[in-house]
Amino acid sequence: MNKKRHHHHTSGKRHHHLKKHLGLKIFLGIVVLLLVVAGAVGYSVYSSVNSTFKSSYEKMPLTTATDLKKSNAFTTLLIETGTLNNQKACFATVLTATNKATNQATFLNIPVSDVLPNQETINSIYASGGEKGVIQYVKSTFGVDINKVVNVNIDKIGTFIEATGGISLQNPKAFVSNGYEFKQGTIHLVTAEQVQAYISKVDHSDINAAITRIQNVSMGLYSNLQEVAHVKKIKSVNYYRQLLYAYTETVRTNIDFGEFKSIVLNYNKALQNTSKLNLHASTVNNIKVIPQSEIDSNKKLFAEALK
Numbered sequence: 001m002n003k004k005r006h007h008h009h010t011s012g013k014r015h016h017h018l019k020k021h022l023g024l025k026i027f028l029g030i031v032v033l034l035l036v037v038a039g040a041v042g043y044s045v046y047s048s049v050n051s052t053f054k055s056s057y058e059k060m061p062l063t064t065a066t067d068l069k070k071s072n073a074f075t076t077l078l079i080e081t082g083t084l085n086n087q088k089a090c091f092a093t094v095l096t097a098t099n100k101a102t103n104q105a106t107f108l109n110i111p112v113s114d115v116l117p118n119q120e121t122i123n124s125i126y127a128s129g130g131e132k133g134v135i136q137y138v139k140s141t142f143g144v145d146i147n148k149v150v151n152v153n154i155d156k157i158g159t160f161i162e163a164t165g166g167i168s169l170q171n172p173k174a175f176v177s178n179g180y181e182f183k184q185g186t187i188h189l190v191t192a193e194q195v196q197a198y199i200s201k202v203d204h205s206d207i208n209a210a211i212t213r214i215q216n217v218s219m220g221l222y223s224n225l226q227e228v229a230h231v232k233k234i235k236s237v238n239y240y241r242q243l244l245y246a247y248t249e250t251v252r253t254n255i256d257f258g259e260f261k262s263i264v265l266n267y268n269k270a271l272q273n274t275s276k277l278n279l280h281a282s283t284v285n286n287i288k289v290i291p292q293s294e295i296d297s298n299k300k301l302f303a304e305a306l307k
Contacts, residue, residue: 030152030225030251052244053257060254061132064145068262073099073306074147077138079131080218082154084201084210090126091154091214095138097305103269106305108277108298110138113211114288115281117295142299144306148255154214156250158195160221163246164228166190167220173209175202189217277301 066074080092095108112122118137125133135146161167167189174184178197189195199217201210228243255263263271277298281288 030150030247048241048244050257052248053255053260055248056251056253057256058252058254060135060146060149062135062139062146063149063254064147066145066147068259068266071100071266073097073101075144075306076148076150077135077146078150078152079126079134080152080154081126081131082157082214084207088127088130089211090123090134091211091218093122093134093138095142095144095302097302098263098267098270099305099307100267100270101307102305103273104305105267105270105274106277106302107274108142108279108302110279111281111288111290114279114290116141116290117292141295142302144302148259149253150255151252153250153252154199154218155196156192156246157199157217157221158189158192159249160243160246161189161195161217161224162192163242164221164224167217167224169216169220171198171213175206177202189220275305 066072068074074097076096076098078092078094078096079090081088081090083089090112093110093112095110097104097106097108099105110122112126115121116137120137122134122137125137129136131149131151135149138144139146168186169189171182171184171187175182177200178193180194180197182198187198189198195217199210199214201207279290279294279298281290281294283289
């Protein structure tokens with residue numbers, strides 16, 4: 001069962017920059033994917049998109065309904081979650097304001113491992129309170145209603161990667177996981193099983209490295225989704241159906257198909273015109289801490305984005 005594909009690759013210094021807006025990139029990639037698939041090969045796939053949304057739809061706790069047909073500004077909480085050796089973990093959290101009046105989408109990145117003013121992290125909040133705990137924290141901290149939630153399940157992300165043809169990435173350190181041997185250098189992940197083995201935590205000291213691997217795999221998926229969006233030649237109906245199946249496996253959301261169509265029709269320009277806000281941390285005793293002043297200033301900026 002061992003897989004031993006490896007080549008050497010020059011290392012880059014992109015990881016910190018890419019991690020900052022991971023949730024944003026994955027979200028936009030999935031939106032683009034759905035737009036491409038819906039318009040790709042006519043009614044049969046369009047109907048499959050409808051069925052896909054029904055399968056992925058889930059009522060979310062603590063959310064506030066809004067009428068997207070009226071083109072109201074709305075918020076979306078993007079969460080990337082999964083497990084590391086049976087422990088719940090959150091890998092990316094982004095709060096989004098989408099505003100047709102300004103034709104702008106504003107993304108506020110909320111670091112998951114930096115200490116917040118309440119002395120917790122998003123990761124610890126998720127570990128104890130789950131999705132509901134994260135939604136409640138974001139609502140109360142930033143003083144906004146949460147209208148929509150998109151949760152990307154990292155445990156299933158391999159399904160998406162397999163459906164889009166696999167990825168190649170730089171592996172900084174050789175290790176063995178779930179029967180797969182991953183050499184140092186450029187590796188190729190083709191199957192969902194390979195991906196799951198690669199992003200699994202090997203031991204208790206491996207958590208930071210595993211999170212980095214998850215983020216890099218997510219960026220590989222984003223690149224694949226971008227390629228899907230830019231391919232001019234229409235592929236087979238079965239190919240697009242595999243993508244939709246991967247979406248069903250990976251994404252849970254309270255956005256239904258009708259609302260998705262409203263977003264496409266009413267907010268398309270806003271999604272193409274994005275701005276980003278970041279909560280900057282200070283280092284205190286070698287721990288990254290987000291001061292209350294950062295929360296307050298970004299809270300004000302985010303509120304402006306909804307006006």
